[in-house]
Amino acid sequence: MRKGEKRKQELLQIAYRMFITRGYENTSVDEIIEEAGIAKGTYYYHFPSKEQTLEQVIDMMLDAQEEHARAVMAADMPIPQKVVGVIASFRPDASETTITDALHAPENIVMHDKTERKLRERIVPIISELVEQGIEEGIFNCKDIPERVKIIIILASELFDAEGFTQTDVKVFVDVIESILGAKPGTMAFITQLIG
Amino acid sequence: MRKGEKRKQELLQIAYRMFITRGYENTSVDEIIEEAGIAKGTYYYHFPSKEQTLEQVIDMMLDAQEEHARAVMAADMPIPQKVVGVIASFRPDASETTITDALHAPENIVMHDKTERKLRERIVPIISELVEQGIEEGIFNCKDIPERVKIIIILASELFDAEGFTQTDVKVFVDVIESILGAKPGTMAFITQLIG
Amino acid sequence: MRKGEKRKQELLQIAYRMFITRGYENTSVDEIIEEAGIAKGTYYYHFPSKEQTLEQVIDMMLDAQEEHARAVMAADMPIPQKVVGVIASFRPDASETTITDALHAPENIVMHDKTERKLRERIVPIISELVEQGIEEGIFNCKDIPERVKIIIILASELFDAEGFTQTDVKVFVDVIESILGAKPGTMAFITQLIG
Amino acid sequence: MRKGEKRKQELLQIAYRMFITRGYENTSVDEIIEEAGIAKGTYYYHFPSKEQTLEQVIDMMLDAQEEHARAVMAADMPIPQKVVGVIASFRPDASETTITDALHAPENIVMHDKTERKLRERIVPIISELVEQGIEEGIFNCKDIPERVKIIIILASELFDAEGFTQTDVKVFVDVIESILGAKPGTMAFITQLIG
DNA sequence: GATGAATGAGTATTCATTCAT
DNA sequence: GATGAATGAATACTCATTCAT
Secondary structure, X not given: OHHHHHHHHHHHHHHHHHHHHHOOOOXXXXXXHHHHOOOHHHHHHHOOOHHHHHHHHHHHHHXXXXXXXXXXXXXXXXXXXXXXXXXXXXXXXXXXXXXXXXXXXXXXXXXXXXXXXHHHHHXXXXXXXXXXXXXXXXXXXXXXXXXHHHHHHHHHHHHOOOOXXXXXXXXXXXXXXXXXXXXXXXXXXXXXXXXX | OHHHHHHHHHHHHHXXXXXXXXXXXXXXXXHHHHHHOOOHHHHHHHOOOHHHHHHHHHHHHHHHHHHHHHHHHHOOOOHHHHHHHHHHHOOOOHHHHHHHHHHHOHHHHHHHHHHHHHHHHHHHHXXXXXXXXXXXXXXXXXXXXXXXXHHHHHHXXXXXXXXXXXXXXXXXXXXXXXXXXOOOOOOXXXXXXXXX | OHHHHHHHHHHHHHHHHHHHHHOOOOOOHHHHHHHHOOOHHHHHHHOOXXXXXXXHHHHHHHHHHHXXXXXXXXXXXXXXXXXXXXXXXXXXXXXXXXXXXXXXXXXXXXXXXXXXXXXXXHXXXXXXXXXXHHHHOOOOOOOOHHHHHHHHHHHHHHHOOOOOOOHHHHHHHHHHHHHHHOOOOOOOOHHHHHHO | OHHHHHHHHHHHHXXXXXXXXXXXXXXOHHXXXXXXXXXXXXXXXXXXXXXXXXXXXXXXXXXHHHHHHHHHHHOOOOHHHHHHHHHHHOOOOHHHHHHHHHHHOHHHHHXXXXXXXXHHHHHHHHHHHHHHHHHXXXXXXXXXXXXXXXXXXXXXXXXXXXXOOOHHHHHHXXXXXXXXXXXOOOOOOHXXXXXX
């Protein structure tokens, strides 16, 4: 049980790296097992299909990210910073630029798409909770919180993809977010320094 | 040359329909030629590759949509309605729900993605022009127009896909758009009746 | 040893049911152990190979059928009825039509074939004995008994398979059997009521 | 068109030989194309699937055999000899013992089974016609001709398979056939010299 | 302009069997 | 007696592309 689980985790890590590097569709099972140094049968002993592997890879990734997000929420930080921090938790680090690029690369649409959907389901409630706290504290002022949060998530993920973005994009983004959440101008300005 | 062009247009139509119905990746060249009743060689006489076919299919689609958009711009309508009308031109009709569904279906991510990118390039300048007119007329009030327009386009396309959306989604969308463009509350309220 | 034997009998029953339902070749060892709720290793502890399992399944089946045939022979019945009764013992009951159908289904040729060969070896001597009694009693009249019996067995099994057969098939069968055994016309007529 | 058809016939011949030599299930597509010296794609250009290849192989075989049978029927021969000749047409020559053996070999059940079914459908009407002629000529005397012919076919094919058969088997077979067709004793005795 | 036969690299998945624990 | 992780050969089928005619 121990042994089996451990091996499976390793496999997930390897698959994760490969899917993200070369794209899900461009990664064959043959390549995965070669990289992992295991037999075909071993792969199919652990995963029912390649698609299920993708599913599990994404879940694993999101679990890790969610854990990080929880840490951010528990930290001693102003609400707006927390909001941005949580969103950032669900984006690959700056240090892992390769991954960001990869997720948005044309050969990775499948994975990107699946990730995006699952990610929104997880992140929206967390951020919504933060926004509510912000409202209580008088920092934000708005209704229909989950819908607004959804919009912010969409913008963050679609706007800042690999294609590249300008200073103006960031500036407008900050502006829009402030008005979406009903925050005083400048509340989210710190984002400019983070991304810019 | 005439005849050849005509034949090619037919092929594009057929490919368009098939790509959208079953997805780009799920449509094989064999299936296309069978549907079209032509030989393999003939297909490759007209198109250098399957990917180029997709490219041309999308261009053909966008050309038709852009033509429609130009008509909307030339029409006698208030600016806000024009803005929405142009955006709608680039979305498949309500009457063609199948197509909307199809474009967002999981097996169609490739085509959806490619379309989305090209579409934004074309639509942003058109809408930007409208927004400028709106500013001159005192209806809108904002700077960094293209960036703001880009945001609106992203939201329109990501928010209202096949998954389904709520009344509240629409309400918030209207609200956000108004603040993005610096319009008086209610300016874009007519959208609610259009989509709701 | 007790326990082991019991477990093995259960496994044979399960394998029997699965082989007959889905065909030998379409039943994987994985499916058998899942159904039985045991581990791979346990299966291979009891059986040297999948083919040996089939062999044992067939033997088990034939043992049960032979036992039934012996009971028929010991019963108080006219010889012709006994002959037919013994043959019927080796055919799945009418109540188990599924099994008859299954044994003749295209996916079950392997099992059907193996069963048929082994079955003939067992049944021919039993029926031959009956025919000899019949000759002594003046009901039948023929030489080369085992060869004639073999023919009857072949006909019974090939003629009345799942494909379906007509009234005329039965009628001719009765006629042919009577002449093969040198019986008076009508001796075997009761078959018509049994099968017809 | 010419060229394509010719190539396909060659492929059928090769597949026929291989299926019969090593069994349908033991012959992989890879082996066929290697033997034929063609590419995988070429094989699948000509045949939709391996199973369809088998189907076509059998049809080709039966076509050839039926042609031979027609020749026998047109020949100048006594009816009983024709009956036996036609049946023999549908059995591989003595010279091709390998094939007979092969068709009955355990690894060839699938092909044997499929062949047998299709063969009966074709041969029964032909022989029935001959039997009718024999009845007119007073050589045979029976009703329910197709049913009786079916029985003869079954016996001929099941009795004389690779397992081996004895002189007595043949003798009884002759006897049974005569009584099935209502022929005078000795009418079919020539069979003994043919097979024995 | 058009045909269609030929290509061959690529792919996911199955499955009976082994063996260290 | 029992487990279950690991094996790896085997298999049928897909598909975009080429090119001689």
